[in-house]
Amino acid sequence: MYYVLPLITAFVCCFLAIRLVQPVAVKAGLVDVPNSRKHHSGSIPLIGGVAIYIGVIMSSLFFFSDTEMFHVYVLSASVILFLGVLDDKFDLSVRVRVIVQMSVASLMIFGAGIYIDSFGYILGFFELKLGVFGVVVTIFAVIGAINAFNMVDGIDGLAGALSAISFAVLAFMLARTGSSWYLLPALFVAAICAFLMFNLRWPNKGLNKVFMGDAGSMFIGLTIIWLLVIGTQPESEAFRPVAALYIIAVPLMDMAAIMYRRIRKGTSPFKPDRDHLHHIFERAGYNRKQALAYISCISIAIALLGCLMEVYLVNEAVMFFTFIFMFVIYNFILSRIWRIISKIRMWKNKRTNKA
Secondary structure (H helix, E strand, C coil): EEEEHHHHHHHHHHHHHHHHHHHHHHCCEEEEEECCCCCCCEEEECCHHHHHHHHHHHHHHHHHCCCHHHHHHHHHHHHHHHHHHHHHHHCCCCCHHHHHHHHHHHHHHHHHHHCCCCCCCCCCCCCCEEECHHHHHHHHHHHHHHHHHHHHHCCCCCHHHHHHHHHHHHHHHHHHHCCCHHHHHHHHHHHHHHHHHHHCCCCCCCCCCCHHHHHHHHHHHHHHHHHHHHHHHCCCCCCCCHHHHHHHHHHHHHHHHHHHHHHCCCCCCCCCCCCCCCHHHCCCCCCCCHHHHHHHHHHHHHHHHHHHHHHCCCCHHHHHHHHHHHHHHHHHHHHCHHHHHHHHHHHHHHHHHHH
16 A cells, blocks of 8 residues: 555546546636647637646655655746646747756756766777766757657657556656655556546546646656766666666657758747647558557666666666667658558558459
């Protein structure tokens, strides 16, 4: 019960928060309406992230270690959640979002005293120390993680499923080295499960649908990068820095690939479009549930690969270049995706005609 009770508390608090906040969100106009990019039906409350925040923070007050670093985390999380709520309501400019995200990164670095000071032995037989450049790298990492999970939130359940996978791996990695921070990602998994019940309307179709919103995806992205930085600190060293790539592989690769393609087209890397991985699955003829299942399986496979490599202490350079190879293949496939889709459709048509 010592391990189960915190998870039950986070789940129940999130579930009840959704029930209570839903009517308030509708009255306040904090809803997502269909447009050229969003093809859902009706106005959907954007309160999933707020509910996850309530579930995690409320349960943390009872079960998590009360430390100064945790206080800084709660402050940072509260700021980024508030930014997300404002963005959901008023559609803030990229500049405003990035400035606030940089401020939150500064809270992590100078308030909590943690930052990325080394990339480990990813290039071979010497440690790639960052020194003072670690501060700059950490700021970019925070902005990158926040926006990676924000960008991947495109179909029902996807941001929740991918973040739950990352949090589950983080909980395992931190727990195996005795870090008290293992409980935070575990609480997120429980709260996200409650959110997914409403978001996917499963197992009860009578549940009113809610979306995570930018508040949720930004909050989750910040927490994941926070835990990744904590896990690679010399005093804890729950995992080596290169393992972080595998823990957030799909959101990271999707963001990097799509921003690269946008820049090549001469458009803003932050300009929304319908070229994400889940959109490609849909255009290939898969429905949204199938796309969710396939992408989640890919994320689980890569995360498990990273876990196994970390547990068995595979050479960091091997891990790094394996990930780079996967990303190159991923980007290569996406650059030729329409040819591949055409061939898949031709193959499907031939099978249909034969049948």
